[in-house]
Amino acid sequence: MGSKDEWDYSIQNGPSTWVTKFPMAAGSRQSPVNIETKRAESDHEALSSKPLRWKYPATASRKLVNPGYCWRVDTAGEGTFLSGGPLMDDVYKLEQYHCHWGCSDSRGSEHTVDGQAFAGELHLVHWNTSKYKTFGEAAKASDGLAVLGVFLKVGKTHEEMDKIARLLPYVSHKDEVVEITEPIDPGKLLPDDNGYWTYLGSLTTPPCNESVTWILFKKYIEVSHHQLNIFRNLRKFPRGEECPCHENHGAVINNFRPPMPLGNRVLRECGSF
Numbered sequence: 479m480g481s482k483d484e485w486d487y488s489i490q491n492g493p494s495t496w497v498t499k500f501p502m503a504a505g506s507r508q509s510p511v512n513i514e515t516k517r518a519e520s521d522h523e524a525l526s527s528k529p530l531r532w533k534y535p536a537t538a539s540r541k542l543v544n545p546g547y548c549w550r551v552d553t554a555g556e557g558t559f560l561s562g563g564p565l566m567d568d569v570y571k572l573e574q575y576h577c578h579w580g581c582s583d584s585r586g587s588e589h590t591v592d593g594q595a596f597a598g599e600l601h602l603v604h605w606n607t608s609k610y611k612t613f614g615e616a617a618k619a620s621d622g623l624a625v626l627g628v629f630l631k632v633g634k635t636h637e638e639m640d641k642i643a644r645l646l647p648y649v650s651h652k653d654e655v656v657e658i659t660e661p662i663d664p665g666k667l668l669p670d671d672n673g674y675w676t677y678l679g680s681l682t683t684p685p686c687n688e689s690v691t692w693i694l695f696k697k698y699i700e701v702s703h704h705q706l707n708i709f710r711n712l713r714k715f716p717r718g719e720e721c722p723c724h725e726n727h728g729a730v731i732n733n734f735r736p737p738m739p740l741g742n743r744v745l746r747e748c749g750s751f
């Protein structure tokens with residue numbers, strides 16, 4: 479065991495060990511971070527002169543995947559659109575969206591707000607089609623990716639999220655994939671208020687490329703405890719294989735990287751909420 483590029487969230491291969499295999503994880507522009515709300519600079523004119531705008535056709539959600547460490551929806555980028563705010567006039571397309579969560583409802587988000595964690599965090603991953611030809615090329619560039627982050631709080635059942643939750647039993651094991659036939663609109667997974675924090679950071683999973691403009695919505699969305707439990711039922715090993723880990727029956731839980739130092743990076747905010 480322990481192939482060269484193996485990583486996960488365990489003690490042996492978890493976030494504190496990533497730097498040994500993925501040098502970029504040791505950089506000074508890493509994510510997630512703790513959002514110190516008092517430190518946020520509200521340069522309203524710079525950000526609100528070009529409001530953040532997005533468009534997602536519900537048909538863009540194509541496949542639901544269990545990569546062994548989260549659930550992920552792969553999208554068809556055509557027709558999707560994200561621009562404005564810190565992205566200025568560059569046009570970004572949606573590549574995929576995925577989620578992070580905890581073993582209990584009191585933890586699970588990657589970013590924290592004034593030290594407080596949420597039950598989960600949804601990431602919509604976009605790439606800069608104005609400057610780059612492929613997602614892979616964009617992922618290596620400092621302005622190549624933009625991720626919309628949405629905090630999940632335990633409350634009432636989320637209707638759009640339930641479409642995903644209902645499909646998750648079909649991808650309960652690692653490497654399983656299911657085609658999405660009922661339209662799932664990622665726009666309906668965003669909160670009803672557009673206020674956000676933004677800073678320059680990285681992918682939160684190896685190789686931790688420092689290519690992400692983070693846009694974190696201040697307002698959370700609600701999902702039910704039951705929906706989170708469905709997430710926690712995913713397994714990190716393939717069907718038919720014996721569970722390699724005696725811990726938690728190989729459940730995908732606590733798939734979040736702890737906050738990294740913000741250092742001298744600027745944290746900006748737009749919108750009040």
Ligand SMILES: [Zn+2]
Nearest residue numbers: 576578601682
């Ligand atoms: Zn993520």
